Amino acid sequence: MIPNVVAITPELVAEHGLKPDEYQRILDLIGREPTLTELGIFSAMWNEHCSYKSSRLHLKTLPTSAPWVIQGPGENAGVIDIGDGMACIFKMESHNHPSFIEPYQGATTGVGGILRDVFTMGARPIAALNALRFGAPEHPKTRRLVAGVVAGIGGYGNSFGVPTVGGQTGFHTRYDGNILVNAMAVGIAKTDEIFYAKATGVGNPIVYLGSKTGRDGIHGASMASAAFDDKSDEKRPTVQVGDPFAEKLLLEACLELMQTGSVIAIQDMGAAGLTCSAVEMGAKGDLGVELHLENVPCREEGMSAYEMMLSESQERMLMVLDPAKEAQAEAIFRKWGLDFAVIGFTTDTLRFVVKHNGEVMADLPIKELGDEAPLYDRPHIAGAFLPNIPAESVTPPMSTADALVRLIGSPDMCSKRWIWEQYDHLILGNTVQKPGGDAAIVRVLDGPKGLAMTCDVTPRYCEADPFEGGKQAVAEAWRNITAVGGLPLAITDNLNFGNPERPDVMGQFVGCIRGIGEACRALSFPVVSGNVSLYNETNGVGILPTPAIGGVGLLDDVSVHATIAFKAAGESVVLVGDTTGHVGQSAWLRDVCGREEGAPPPVDLATEKRNGDFVRGLITSGRVNTVHDLSDGGLAVGLAEMALAGRIGATVAPPTGAPVAHGFWFGEDQARYLLATPSGEAERILAEAKAAGVPAVVIGTTGGDALTLGAETPISLQTLRTAHENWLPDYMAGRAA
Amino acid sequence: MKAAVIVFPGSNREGDVIRALRDAGHAPVKVWHADHELPSGTDLVVLPGGFSYGDYLRCGAIAGRAAIMDAVRAHAGRGGLVLGICNGFQILVESGLLPGILMRNAQLRFVCKMQHLKVERTDTAFTRAYAPGQVIEVAIAHGEGNYEADEETIRRLEGEGRVAFRYCDAEGRVGGDANPNGSTNAIAGIYSERFNVLGMMPHPENLIEDLVGGTDGRGLFESLRAA
Numbered sequence: 012m013i014p015n016v017v018a019i020t021p022e023l024v025a026e027h028g029l030k031p032d033e034y035q036r037i038l039d040l041i042g043r044e045p046t047l048t049e050l051g052i053f054s055a056m057w058n059e060h061c062s063y064k065s066s067r068l069h070l071k072t073l074p075t076s077a078p079w080v081i082q083g084p085g086e087n088a089g090v091i092d093i094g095d096g097m098a099c100i101f102k103m104e105s106h107n108h109p110s111f112i113e114p115y116q117g118a119t120t121g122v123g124g125i126l127r128d129v130f131t132m133g134a135r136p137i138a139a140l141n142a143l144r145f146g147a148p149e150h151p152k153t154r155r156l157v158a159g160v161v162a163g164i165g166g167y168g169n170s171f172g173v174p175t176v177g178g179q180t181g182f183h184t185r186y187d188g189n190i191l192v193n194a195m196a197v198g199i200a201k202t203d204e205i206f207y208a209k210a211t212g213v214g215n216p217i218v219y220l221g222s223k224t225g226r227d228g229i230h231g232a233s234m235a236s237a238a239f240d241d242k243s244d245e246k247r248p249t250v251q252v253g254d255p256f257a258e259k260l261l262l263e264a265c266l267e268l269m270q271t272g273s274v275i276a277i278q279d280m281g282a283a284g285l286t287c288s289a290v291e292m293g294a295k296g297d298l299g300v301e302l303h304l305e306n307v308p309c310r311e312e313g314m315s316a317y318e319m320m321l322s323e324s325q326e327r328m329l330m331v332l333d334p335a336k337e338a339q340a341e342a343i344f345r346k347w348g349l350d351f352a353v354i355g356f357t358t359d360t361l362r363f364v365v366k367h368n369g370e371v372m373a374d375l376p377i378k379e380l381g382d383e384a385p386l387y388d389r390p391h392i393a394g395a396f397l398p399n400i401p402a403e404s405v406t407p408p409m410s411t412a413d414a415l416v417r418l419i420g421s422p423d424m425c426s427k428r429w430i431w432e433q434y435d436h437l438i439l440g441n442t443v444q445k446p447g448g449d450a451a452i453v454r455v456l457d458g459p460k461g462l463a464m465t466c467d468v469t470p471r472y473c474e475a476d477p478f479e480g481g482k483q484a485v486a487e488a489w490r491n492i493t494a495v496g497g498l499p500l501a502i503t504d505n506l507n508f509g510n511p512e513r514p515d516v517m518g519q520f521v522g523c524i525r526g527i528g529e530a531c532r533a534l535s536f537p538v539v540s541g542n543v544s545l546y547n548e549t550n551g552v553g554i555l556p557t558p559a560i561g562g563v564g565l566l567d568d569v570s571v572h573a574t575i576a577f578k579a580a581g582e583s584v585v586l587v588g589d590t591t592g593h594v595g596q597s598a599w600l601r602d603v604c605g606r607e608e609g610a611p612p613p614v615d616l617a618t619e620k621r622n623g624d625f626v627r628g629l630i631t632s633g634r635v636n637t638v639h640d641l642s643d644g645g646l647a648v649g650l651a652e653m654a655l656a657g658r659i660g661a662t663v664a665p666p667t668g669a670p671v672a673h674g675f676w677f678g679e680d681q682a683r684y685l686l687a688t689p690s691g692e693a694e695r696i697l698a699e700a701k702a703a704g705v706p707a708v709v710i711g712t713t714g715g716d717a718l719t720l721g722a723e724t725p726i727s728l729q730t731l732r733t734a735h736e737n738w739l740p741d742y743m744a745g746r747a748a
Numbered sequence: 749m750k751a752a753v754i755v756f757p758g759s760n761r762e763g764d765v766i767r768a769l770r771d772a773g774h775a776p777v778k779v780w781h782a783d784h785e786l787p788s789g790t791d792l793v794v795l796p797g798g799f800s801y802g803d804y805l806r807c808g809a810i811a812g813r814a815a816i817m818d819a820v821r822a823h824a825g826r827g828g829l830v831l832g833i834c835n836g837f838q839i840l841v842e843s844g845l846l847p848g849i850l851m852r853n854a855q856l857r858f859v860c861k862m863q864h865l866k867v868e869r870t871d872t873a874f875t876r877a878y879a880p881g882q883v884i885e886v887a888i889a890h891g892e893g894n895y896e897a898d899e900e901t902i903r904r905l906e907g908e909g910r911v912a913f914r915y916c917d918a919e920g921r922v923g924g925d926a927n928p929n930g931s932t933n934a935i936a937g938i939y940s941e942r943f944n945v946l947g948m949m950p951h952p953e954n955l956i957e958d959l960v961g962g963t964d965g966r967g968l969f970e971s972l973r974a975a
Contacts, residue, residue, distance in 0.1 A: 170803070259758055260757055440768075
């Protein structure tokens with residue numbers, strides 16, 4: 012067994028991911044050299060992943076409150092009030108580094124961790140989503156990573172029994188060495204039955220629940236706080252292994268236990284395992300904690316205190332229980348075949364004391380472990396200003412029809428059916444809108460309410476202009492929810508960036524946060540939970556800035572909603588919002604013209620709100636049920652998606668005053684929606700839009716089995732469908748790219 | 749009908765099937781896998797979908813040997829009705845109540861999607877509410893639904909009319925891409941010799957209302973009401 016008292020050399024400090032000045036901070040704090048276990052505890056608490064030392068300063072600027080917010084950031088997950096005594100509890104979290112090293116297990120444990128965050132608070136998970144970014148399709152690792160991550164997400168969620176209802180998947184060479192796996196979970200609970208991490212009462216038992224502790228994942232959070240190099244594959248042993256069966260049992264046992272009223276505080280053992288969970292419960296309650304490690308259920312013999320404190324074995328929970336109900340609690344866990352062990356108690360000393368077979372292995376001030384973590388105001392510089400690219404200045408290399416077929420079958424915009432058919436998206440019988448819509452819709456219990464949910468971000472916009480890109484990510488999530496008829500309520504953010512020690516990367520981070528904050532404030536869409544993943548860099552190359560936004564909205568009557576599919580022939584197609592033909596940073600400019608250039612489309616938040624509120628009103632009043640928000644690929648791609656979903660074509664032409672053809676069809680101007688509705692209703696809607704100051708115009712009519720764009724040759728739906736549906740299965744089978 | 753829905757560790761569609769049973773006027777109760785007796789007066793036993801015991805061993809292998817399964821076998825032996833859906837079908841073959849085995853899907857991936865089925869006969873307790881030859885659309889969600897059995901067993905199942913449902917396309921055509929997992933003869937569900945035990949991979953319990961995908965699964969639960 013590793014001895015607890017060893018010479019703390021500079022090498023050992025560096026191996027623990029601590030900088031020399033951070034180690035000095037430890038010495039100053041405790042006034043002596045730490046034991047090995049203590050050094051491990053500091054490394055776990057003070058790494059980027061757990062301490063948010065580079066990001067805290069900026070995260071504080073985000074709006075986190077609203078009348079409907081019950082719990083903002085800082086707990087296991089965010090909580091919002093959805094009425095009728097019910098709350099929605101949700102969060103998104105990354106598992107990027109482990110998923111690159113070991114895609115199946117990295118993804119499963121990402122899903123497991125986020126589900127645990129949600130049910131730790133007393134919620135039953137009702138939906139899962141994910142935002143995935145992979146390297147260029149032609150990169151030799153990409154196919155294997157896609158297959159592994161998708162199988163892993165499915166393998167966990169399907170067995171656990173939560174429907175995976177939505178997400179986003181993109182490809183770009185900047186993710187070649189650092190893929191992104193962001194998993195989101197959404198649960199529901201009664202507002203008066205929500206559980207928190209704050210311990211209360213002195214002398215109360217601290218109980219360990221769930222699976223046994225092994226040597227897996229030691230230093231996992233530290234790995235997630237470092238950049239990669241060519242030897243990253245050698246970090247495979249630090250990746251944990253997921254067991255969805257154990258998690259399912261843990262869910263049922265925890266929810267059953269919570270009903271007994273015996274749980275005082277609860278915290279899942281996620282990153283930095285036992286260390287982080289125990290310290291947080293004590294520190295939040297202004298209490299000390301004493302642990303006796305010989306009582307920790309272990310999978311292997313001879314585990315040291317150091318290993319037990321840093322293990323990231325999965326499917327484990329820590330609780331502070333009402334001592335009077337200990338026996339009742341234990342019986343429930345035994346029934347589910349899970350470990351239940353009293354491993355310590357709360358104290359009034361404000362010390363975090365770890366004993367193993369009577370020997371004190373660590374004795375540290377509990378509040379300072381979290382509160383005194385390093386805080387950095389890292390230097391940041393703004394990137395170069397990119398000029399707007401007027402559509403007229405670009406000569407289209409191919410016809411509108413050919414460009415549309417290329418875009419609809421491109422890696423980013425092709426159908427992701429190959430992915431979501433591997434996820435059970437129907438279990439629980441409440442999936443009203445399956446994957447493939449603007450936002451997923453899940454009924455709450457037996458109704459009539461429903462929740463709309465989505466994950467979104469446009470990394471190329473964030474790279475070109477972090478502030479506008481941050482705004483756009485929030486606005487698009489808001490628009491997705493609006494387009495199905497939901498009232499957007501709150502977001503969770505998963506901020507994936509490169510190395511924060513580089514001023515340009517830190518500049519991206521700061522810019523995106525500013526943009527996110529501004530959009531959240533303007534749209535009354537606060538941040539209630541989130542996660543930061545930095546150091547997504549390999550051999551000095553960072554990822555595109557990718558602040559994934561997970562949004563949740565409410566439908567008062569889930570049966571009143573909109574879908575993207577055209578419903579009938581002969582309906583008017585209405586375009587809501589201004590079309591200036593903004594081609595800078597558009598998918599068309601990148602995938603058709605081969606240029607990743609220019610300023611991204613600006614986001615006018617007042618316009619966004621005005622147009623969105625107008626469209627949502629039409630849906631909730633039952634007047635319109637065919638709506639699609641416009642984003643990547645612009646109007647032409649939006650039309651194609653509506654036609655394919657409804658198996659009904661359309662004939663559409665630019666109205667007078669429209670910009671140049673490729674700007675009209677493929678520009679990515681924001682705050683826009685497409686509606687389809689009978690022509691009489693369309694006329695009334697146009698009049699009302701005018702009165703509300705919302706631009707709206709009829710641009711065509713549904714019908715037929717082709718899409719006719721202006722004077723172009725009609726494109727058969729079959730041609731579009733083949734392009735849209737075949738790329739991903741062909742690629743995964745090795746038949747393309 | 750009084751229905752006992754068996755809950756194994758790892759069952760996860762018990763709530764879905766309970767909702768469908770209630771909706772059709774049945775009275776379902778949950779029964780824990782470690783129990784030895786079914787509630788008295790049980791008419792129908794339901795083995796729900798899920799991943800019993802994590803399905804880390806052969807799917808359904810451990811559940812097939814759970815304490816409650818002796819009572820289920822006895823119930824079936826008395827001619828009592830048993831319905832196994834998805835993992836429940838896997839448990840039925842592992843427990844010896846139905847022949848054959850569910851292998852990994854031919855494409856080696858989990859698949860969740862809407863799927864058409866042909867109702868092969870409408871004179872059983874499970875299908876009498878359907879019309880002869882009816883094509884229904886329900887959900888599938890499984891990684892190991894590829895039904896296989898030796899030639900003699902397949903011949904017997906076909907000869908005795910014990911295939912309950914077959915995978916097909918919207919027009920009722922069997923074969924080719926309409927078979928989602930490679931099952932022999934596109935078999936999606938089979939009956940026991942006395943037609944009182946039905947095992948099926950698809951999920952009729954998820955198709956009971958228009959708001960959530962459609963109502964083609966209702967027929968099965970309505971048939972049981974008439975039984």
